[in-house]
Amino acid sequence: MKCSKCGREAIYFARYEGRYYCHKHFNELVEGKVKRTIRKYRMIKRGEKVGVAVSGGKDSVVLMHILAKLRKKFPFELVAITIDEGIKGYRDKSVEVARKNAELLGVEHHIYRFKDFIGFTLDETVEIMGPREERVGACSYCGVWRRWLLNKAAEELGVDKLALGLNLDDEVQVFLMNLMRGDVARLGRTGPYYEVIHEGLVPRIKPLREVPEKEIVLYAVLNNIEVDLSECPYATEAFRAEIRDWLNEMEEKHPGTKYQLLRSYDKIFPLLAKTYAKEVKLNRCKICGQPTSGEICKACQFRLQVKEKSENLKFSLTK
Numbered sequence: 614m615k616c617s618k619c620g621r622e623a624i625y626f627a628r629y630e631g632r633y634y635c636h637k638h639f640n641e642l643v644e645g646k647v648k649r650t651i652r653k654y655r656m657i658k659r660g661e662k663v664g665v666a667v668s669g670g671k672d673s674v675v676l677m678h679i680l681a682k683l684r685k686k687f688p689f690e691l692v693a694i695t696i697d698e699g700i701k702g703y704r705d706k707s708v709e710v711a712r713k714n715a716e717l718l719g720v721e722h723h724i725y726r727f728k729d730f731i732g733f734t735l736d737e738t739v740e741i742m743g744p745r746e747e748r749v750g751a752c753s754y755c756g757v758w759r760r761w762l763l764n765k766a767a768e769e770l771g772v773d774k775l776a777l778g779l780n781l782d783d784e785v786q787v788f789l790m791n792l793m794r795g796d797v798a799r800l801g802r803t804g805p806y807y808e809v810i811h812e813g814l815v816p817r818i819k820p821l822r823e824v825p826e827k828e829i830v831l832y833a834v835l836n837n838i839e840v841d842l843s844e845c846p847y848a849t850e851a852f853r854a855e856i857r858d859w860l861n862e863m864e865e866k867h868p869g870t871k872y873q874l875l876r877s878y879d880k881i882f883p884l885l886a887k888t889y890a891k892e893v894k895l896n897r898c899k900i901c902g903q904p905t906s907g908e909i910c911k912a913c914q915f916r917l918q919v920k921e922k923s924e925n926l927k928f929s930l931t932k
């Protein structure tokens with residue numbers, strides 16, 4: 614097949630719009646979506662410092678590459694932040710992939726480790742907290758601490774916006790999951806555009822939210838971008854996997870489904886935000902000073918829990 618734009622050999626067919634793309638025009642397609650998303654929601658302003666959260670996985674690495682390309686025409690500062698949760702055989706590899714890509718692009722790279730800021734790696738936490746039945750899932754500790762540490766890193770580095778590599782599929786999966794759980798309030802809090810919720814919370818932007826996962830994988834492959842494709846050994850979100858499979862099936866049968874869902878969400882969001890965003894009043898955590906709706910933030914609560922359990926374990930070992 615021939616590229617719908619230039620007539621050269623096509624390497625990609627976008628079913629949702631019925632067009633074929635050659636390598637060059639495929640790159641323009643993906644980069645154009647990112648550019649338009651940033652412009653539409655005014656995600657980045659001239660001269661701002663953007664911190665891109667790079668795990669080493671395909672989404673965040675591709676995002677860093679595209680942002681590094683964009684800043685050549687539209688001046689803003691770019692730094693990369695990698696959170697190292699301390700997961701043996703998984704994160705050590707992807708941290709290295711993140712580092713290599715940042716070096717290649719000439720992007721300043723900072724690694725923040727759970728071990729240094731929380732006191733425990735995720736592996737240690739799982740070991741200390743014991744069997745699955747006696748603790749919350751590894752993903753709960755990980756998610757809360759990762760968000761906390763990313764915000765801390767962004768504050769320390771003087772970052773204006775934190776860019777996350779969430780793609781179209783992620784956005785639509787979360788939308789459906791929240792709908793199916795009846796958690797409409799949550800839908801009113803995250804959304805297409807960033808908001809300054811609290812002075813201590815660095816605004817998060819999602820420049821990839823209009824790019825399908827499939828196009829991100831292909832972008833990485835076609836442009837020889839090294840990414841880490843391994844999956845986290847603790848990931849067990851069965852519900853999400855079901856939604857993902859169902860969505861892919863619907864997209865196959867009815868091309869454009871994912872975009873339509875995203876559009877629906879974007880239309881509903883302002884209404885939800887009006888009702889639910891106001892509900893959250895944030896204070897400063899009494900221990901770490903980060904924004905929280907209670908007295909002590911969830912990250913500190915988790916940290917204290919693990920610390921206490923580990924001290925009890927040590928005590929019982931020495932007795």
Ligand SMILES: [Zn+2]
Binds near residue numbers: 616634638
């Ligand atoms: Zn072409």
Ligand SMILES: [Zn+2]
Binds near residue numbers: 899
């Ligand atoms: Zn705290």
